[in-house]
Amino acid sequence: MSAFIQSNKAAAEGPSLIGRRRLLPRLRSHGGALWRRWRYPFTRRTPLLIETAYNPKTLAAEKEIVDKRPLYWIAGLLVLLVVPPVFGDNSFLSAATVFAIYAAINIVWMLMIGTAGIFSLATLAVVGAAAYTVSYISIHTGLPWWGMIAVSPLVGLLFGVLIAIPAIRLEGFYYALLTVGIADLCREFVLQTQALGAASYGLYGADTYVPKGISERGGLLLSFYAAFVVMLAALALYRMVNGQRLGLLLRTAPEGQEAFAAALGINYRAARIQVFLISSAALGAIGGFYATYFKGASPALFTMDSLLLLLAMIVIGGIGTAEGAVVGTLIVVLFDRVFIGLGPVRLIIIAMIMFGTVLFLRRGLFGIAPQFRAWRDKRRSERRALRTGEGDDIMPEDATQIADKQAIYTQRFDKQLREELKKLVTDELIAEHRRTDGGRRSDALERILTFFRRAEVAGKYAILAEKPFAAYRIVALSGKRGMPPRLVDDQVFATQEEAQHGVFLKRIRDLLDS
Amino acid sequence: MSEVLRIENLSAGYDALGVLHNIDFTVQAGERIGIIGLNGHGKSTLLRAIAGLTGWQSGSIKLNGVEIGGVRSQGPGRFTHQIVRRGLALMPQGDALFHGLTVADHLDSGAYTRRAWRERMRRRERMLEVFPPLAKLLSVPVGRLSGGERRMVSLARGLMADASLLLIDEPSLGLAPKISKGLIEALMRIDLGSGAMVIAEQNLSRLEGAMTRLVTLHAGKLKGGAAANMGLLGGHH
Amino acid sequence: MHIDFYYLAVTTVTLASIYGLLAVGISIIWSSLGMINMAHGFTFAVSGYGAWLVAQNISTNGVVVLAGGVLTGMLSGAVIGGLAFVPLYDKPNFAVRSLIATLAIALFGSQCLLWAFGPRVKALPPIFPTGGFKFGTASVSYDRLGAIVCSIVLLLAMLAWMKRSRRGLEIRAMMQNPEGAALVGVGLRSTAIAVMMVTGGLAGLAAVLLSRTYFVSPFAGAIPLVKGIIVALAGGLGSLAGALIAAALLGLVEALTAVGLGGRFVLITQFLVIIIILLIRPRGIAGMLERTRE
Incomplete structure (x- = not known):
């Protein structure tokens, strides 16, 4: 049997569902149970969320993948894994390696910014600090590359603890700016310290994981695969932290609404710091890998420009999602490393993309769809709000409440008729009514009068002869048996014709007001 | 009319x-x-x-x-x-005041439109006649005033302009x-x-x-x- | 250890006036516009080039060069305001987006400068006469004196202008409550551009005055920007008085460190001081002085 994947979600999002109820019951079938039996080892996670049900109309068994993102991830990662080694030349391959490293950094950074909500800009500073430290140790003690990678998370953690201290007290921008300063402090320190290679612009000579005898292409390939593994590890970490308990805790305490979480007894501060420290350790590990890849570290890690490029990556993709981090990194690295022939222009292009993104998009490329939906909904409800006046079309959500469906169409017809009649009202028409009292009238006037005659009894105007042939007044009928009409105003007319014209004017006014 | x-x-x-x-x-x-x-x-x-x-x-x-x-x-x-x-002068709910500025600053800011700015001193006198309690508070930051005084400042600020x-x-x-x-x-x-x-x-x-x-x-x-x-x-x- | 008081005083005042000039701009922009202007450093760099072009093509007279720098700075400020503030200020997430927008402008601008003028540094003609005089045991060059006097005069003028003038009231009103400001007739966009121009002018002035320290180059603005941000942060973003106090304090710390420990430790001690200040008062020195934008 062919897997019949019907997109129920698309139907649910369709435009015309407001106010309608789904009357057909959807019966679950048991095919999904087979899929739910598959678990990732040691967790209760299923690989794919698959829902199975019988089609309410045809009763055929249907299968739907509720969340297709894992499939997209796998496909995207496969492309990234296959394309550079197979189709890329050497420079492309090293660009791909750099991409993988930066993507790993950005994914971990996203944990800090998105999950923990700590706007730290000292990310590269942590990476750099770890890279420098392990390079220094390796150069002076001969620590092998695996030792470097083993030590580096500790360095990152230590550095993370140091820069987490101000985060306890500082908020938002104050902390972001302080971390800019911290990165600059590191740069100055490295540039002025002889032992850290101030003279040679960088500290080089550390051990590397690329074996000595390997060919150039082989070394590049090995580097790329290793960097790819690092990126996968970063993704796994993101999933573990953001998708599990810590991430859930922090989602209850978004910025500005922490009080609610606190009232529930959630210690969001501790959770934030925990995520921050975990990310710092991970950044340290990436720093260690960086040092083994580049055989050292360079002060460029601490400069404003690197920070800018890194920020451009996550901004373009969209702050808050791992896929945003990866795609943003891909775009920026593509321009920065692959189109290197463009010279300074490539950075100008990156700046322009970045600027355009913040100008038009709230949450980067991956925010386009929700932003568009929000915009469309807003426009729709604005238009709907503009349309609903008294006696206007009944909106679909109200229409479900009205049993007599004919009333809905009567009202719609009435509204259209009134709009049409409004156009006929002119000074001449009113003068004509006064002139041709009861006589032959133009078509336009006849139409309007016919409409007036058709009005409901309740509230209909009538003429009360207080003194026949001397004093007439306008009243409005109550529409209820036994309840007398009420006086409309204090105008008194001398003749019946004048009073009739007075009623006409009132009705015209009501028509124009409606 | x-x-x-x-x-x-x-x-x-x-x-x-x-x-x-x-x-x-x-x-x-x-x-x-x-x-x-x-x-x-x-x-x-x-x-x-x-x-x-x-x-x-x-x-x-x-x-x-x-x-x-x-x-x-x-x-x-x-x-x-x-x-x-x-x-137009709108004196909104919640007053929309500048908490760090003094009462005198508020009156001046009310006279922000160019013509009013020139005669702001005279207008200020007039406002103090309408709201006498403000006279003593001219150099006090608005953040320290009571609710009633704030409302007065808000009204006076609105009245300062040639609205x-x-x-x-x-x-x-x-x-x-x-x-x-x-x-x-x-x-x-x-x-x-x-x-x-x-x-x-x-x-x-x-x-x-x-x-x-x-x-x-x-x-x-x-x-x-x-x-x-x-x-x-x-x-x- | 013997500490030369006169030398210390001169260094402190010099640094304080420079830091003040750098920090006040960032601080005012944050408080009145609610935007961190990361392109302030770019304004600094481009003003240097503006002054250099004036010196090359028009006149090497000190005043003319200075005016060239200030005018370029004002223009650059207005452009940044027009690009980053005007389209974004009533959009959601304004604070983060404007920060990123100014960063993008900074990246764009510095790369354009690199493209147009190349990476070599340029030197401006001397603005003040060479030579100097003795102040106690310390010698002060006219150049340094000119920088100090210029920046102090300008900062005081700025303070007075903010306190007394109609524009100043407008800016102070906007700092406190943008909607209230609109309700008394203050145009947020025009005021924002005015603020950007004034602070841009300050950055331009600083660029010319400091052209002996930070030579004119495409990336000359990075270090002044970071210093300015740090000082503004320690002062409590948004407070002029706080920024000036912080500038004086950090100037003193830098002078003391340079004399006592050596130039390498300047940044570290400065940072320690700032972090201590911020741990005690998360809203900086001015946190207790006045209420500013949240």
């Missing part, structure tokens, strides 16, 4: 929420109009729509014959300063009855000249008798404003 404000077919709201529906409303020079309505029926939104502070609006608003409304859904407040310079239309949103909200009575009396003492005043209130008794005319706002629609409709067919009578 000249028209200070003429609103035709105004609808306004915020995002998906429509608050005002097809409102027609006219204010003549020299009038003091009270808008009565319950919470959430659109009093503040009407005043804010006139000042261009709602999320979106459609319809026509003419201040002294100049169109200040129109269809807009581009961010609230984009045109407010221009409307204010054409002679031809004063819109006052709930002058008595959150104040002790005695203080709010005094405030309303002070407002009644103000010489409107060729301008007009619109006060939004929940409480009918506070305004009854003092105003030229009262209208009610119910569920985003104006009721009982017979005079509001007069203009429409005035020529034919």
Whole structure:
């Protein structure tokens, strides 16, 4: 049997569902149970969320993948894994390696910014600090590359603890700016310290994981695969932290609404710091890998420009999602490393993309769809709000409440008729009514009068002869048996014709007001 | 009698929420109009729509014959300063004060429009006559004042400009009855000249008798404003 | 250890006036516009080039060069305001988006400068006469004196202008409550551009005055930007008085460190001081002085 994947979600999002109820019951079938039996080892996670049900109309068994993102991830990662080694030349391959490293950094950074909500800009500073430290140790003690990678998370953690201290007290921008300063402090320190290679612009000579005898292409390939593994590890970490308990805790305490979480007894501060420290350790590990890849570290890690490029990556993709981090990194690295022939222009292009993104998009490329939906909904409800006046079309959500469906169409017809009649009202028409009292009238006037005659009894105007042939007044009928009409105003007319014209004017006014 | 404000077919709201529906409303020079309505029926939104502070609006608003409304859904407040310079003063709910600035600064800022700026000292004197308690507080930052004093500062700031239309949103909200009575009396003492005043209130008794005319706002629609409709067919009578 | 008081005083005042000039701009922009202007450093760099072009093509007279720098700075400020503030200020997430927008402008601008003028540094003609005089035991060059006097005069003028003038009131009102400001007739966009121009002018002035320290180059603005941000942060973003106090304090710390420990430790001690200040008062020195934008 062919897997019949019907997109129920698309139907649910369709435009015309407001106010309608789904009357057909959807019966679950048991095919999904087979899929739910598959678990990732040691967790209760299923690989794919698959829902199975019988089609309410045809009763055929249907299968739907509720969340297709894992499939997209796998496909995207496969492309990234296959394309550079197979189709890329050497420079492309090293660009791909750099991409993988930066993507790993950005994914971990996203944990800090998105999950923990700590706007730290000292990310590269942590990476750099770890890279420098392990390079220094390796150069002076001969620590092998695996030792470097083993030590580096500790360095990152230590550095993370140091820069987490101000985060306890500082908020938002104050902390972001302080971390800019911290990165600059590191740069100055490295540039002025002889032992850290101030003279040679960088500290080089550390051990590397690329074996000595390997060919150039082989070394590049090995580097790329290793960097790819690092990126996968970063993704796994993101999933573990953001998708599990810590991430859930922090989602209850978004910025500005922490009080609610606190009232529930959630210690969001501790959770934030925990995520921050975990990310710092991970950044340290990436720093260690960086040092083994580049055989050292360079002060460029601490400069404003690197920070800018890194920020451009996550901004373009969209702050808050791992896929945003990866795609943003891909775009920026593509321009920065692959189109290197463009010279300074490539950075100008990156700046322009970045600027355009913040100008038009709230949450980067991956925010386009929700932003568009929000915009469309807003426009729709604005238009709907503009349309609903008294006696206007009944909106679909109200229409479900009205049993007599004919009333809905009567009202719609009435509204259209009134709009049409409004156009006929002119000074001449009113003068004509006064002139041709009861006589032959133009078509336009006849139409309007016919409409007036058709009005409901309740509230209909009538003429009360207080003194026949001397004093007439306008009243409005109550529409209820036994309840007398009420006086409309204090105008008194001398003749019946004048009073009739007075009623006409009132009705015209009501028509124009409606 | 000249028209200070003429609103035709105004609808306004915020995002998906429509608050005002097809409102027609006219204010003549020299009038003091009270808008009565319950919470959430659109009093503040009407005043804010006139000042261009709602999320979106459609319809026509003419201040002294100049169109200040129109269809807009581009961010609230984009045109407010221009409307204010054409002679509108809105004293909003919550007062919108500058907490770090002194009372004197507030009075000066009220006289921000160019003509008023030159004669701000004279105007300040006049305001202190209307609100005598402020005289002692001139150099105190507004953040340290009490609620009643703040309301006075807000009103005085609004009155400093050469506004031809004063819109006052709930002058008595959150104040002790005695203080709010005094405030309303002070407002009644103000010489409107060729301008007009619109006060939004929940409480009918506070305004009854003092105003030229009262209208009610119910569920985003104006009721009982017979005079509001007069203009429409005035020529034919 | 013997500490030369006169030398210390001169260094402190010099640094304080420079830091003040750098920090005040960032601080005012944050408080009145609610935006961190990361392109302030770019304004600094481009003003240097503006002054250099004036010196090359028009006149090497000190005043003319200075005016060239200030005018370029004002223009650059206005452009930044027009690009980053005007389209974004009533959009959601304004604070973060404007920060990123100014960063993008900074990246764009510095790369354009690199493209147009190349990476070589340029030197401006001397603005003040060479030579100097003795102040106690310390010698002060006219150049340094000119920088100090210029920046102090300008900062005081700025303070007075903010306090007294109609524009100043407008800016202070906007700092406190943008909607209230609109309600008294202050145009947020025009005021924002005015603020950007004034602070841009300050950055331009600083660029010319400091052209002996930070030579004219495409990336000359990075270090002044970071210093300015740090000082503004320690002062409590948004407070002029706080920024000036912080500038004086950090100037003193730097002078003391340079004399006592050596130039290498300057940044470290400065940072320690700032972090201590911020741990005690998260809103900086001015956190207790006045209420500013949240």
